[in-house]
Amino acid sequence: MSSTTSPGCPVVLSDVLDKLWKNAIAPSTTTAYNTAFRTFLQFLLMMGIIARVNFSEISVTEDMLVWFVAHCHNSGLSYSTTKLYLCGIRFMCIRHKIPYPCATNLSRVQAVLSGVKRVSHKGGKPRHPVTFEVLKKVCGFLRINATSFVDLMLETACTVAFFGFLRCGEFTVTSAFNSEHNLCVGDMTIADDCVLLHLKKSKTDPFREGVTLNLFKTDQVVCPYYICCRYMKARLQQTPSLHVPLFVTDIISGQPLSRTVFINRFRHVLDCLGRDSSGYNGHSFRICAATSAAAAHIEDHLIKVLGRWSSDANCRYIRTPQSSIKNAQIALTKT
Structure with missing residues (x-):
């Protein structure tokens, strides 16, 4: 992962900033988000959308996200996991200053996600309480x-x-x-x-x-x-x-x-x-x-x-x- 500090930033603040980014979310969430972002980059490479992983050359679009949702569903990932992955991608893009579409411009992503939810819905197996x-x-x-x-x-x-x-x-x-x-x-x-x-x-x-x-x-x-x-x-x-x-x-x-x-x-x-x-x-x-x-x-x-x-x-x-x-x-x- 690339550094998130700006040119000319004092070294001491660079270390503090890195520490704050690492503690912005829980360790377990960090692991999940890293997995999500890595999976997303692998998808972009596999589909030929990007030729290499270079953050300065990547710009996430809604089309990328829509196709990624379809890929997750086709790979057997659940609705909740796919939604978690999208949250992870957004967070990692913000952290590494990768252009990411505004939430209000993701109506197609939300619609496709709703489709995943409806297609994937199954009656949950009842869980019996221990009285x-x-x-x-x-x-x-x-x-x-x-x-x-x-x-x-x-x-x-x-x-x-x-x-x-x-x-x-x-x-x-x-x-x-x-x-x-x-x-x-x-x-x-x-x-x-x-x-x-x-x-x-x-x-x-x-x-x-x-x-x-x-x-x-x-x-x-x-x-x-x-x-x-x-x-x-x-x-x-x-x-x-x-x-x-x-x-x-x-x-x-x-x-x-x-x-x-x-x-x-x-x-x-x-x-x-x-x-x-x-x-x-x-x-x-x-x-x-x-x-x-x-x-x-x-x-x-x-x-x-x-x-x-x-x-x-x-x-x-x-x-x-x-x-x-x-x-x-x-x-x-x-x-």
Whole structure:
């Protein structure tokens, strides 16, 4: 990629500017945008629209974008991915000072995109929520083999996911383990009446400020506090570092719990319980946590606090006492 600085710009400001560009969007978005722009350039080369990649000689037109949308659709890319790629192309053109058509002049692109959406639309497969009753049965099944560390780990992960309104990616590893992003042993602390779970990274925390969840005692058959206490006692037997994975599939090797392994094992338990597991995925816990909370008549602002949602601006001014969160978590067990 070419430099984005202007001629005569002081070197010190050049470094600052590069840093600001790199931090203009999230790392994951940067990766997606780079892929989009690289794919777009490869398309232009393949179609003979440009002879070489030279930013000073490229000028993006609406015709290029229309044909690129058709190429993406023909290559099997989804509507959402194609739309993401267009956003990436626009951002990279702005960054590298490549002429790009004004948004108001892209009516044909929008029309073709609408065509992609209509042609590609398929009825989504229903995702079943993990209700508290389902969670109880899953935990009961896993407790049959009380000496198995893996079963204890899976029960803990399921319970924490339910009461913490967690996305699957917030407690599992999707690629290589990274202690700066993934849950570590040091991120779970056992207090007097609750477990403190520190999330260093989440979808609702774009600036990576981190958030600590409180999982209280519920004194129910499935209690996040007691299951976490049991798990941490077993996990700490090997005196692991505070910076190693919290959830592991092997206590000796410390293999982190991946998203794929979690979903496969969870579905296996559901199959053993006689349930159709195909409708369950990693988001089932978060879906049901919100549904169960509403069914338990938990106030909207509390649901938003529990799930770390911030769609309603007024909710940010509400100060929620810890006792209310504790009562809300106990109420989840009564639906």
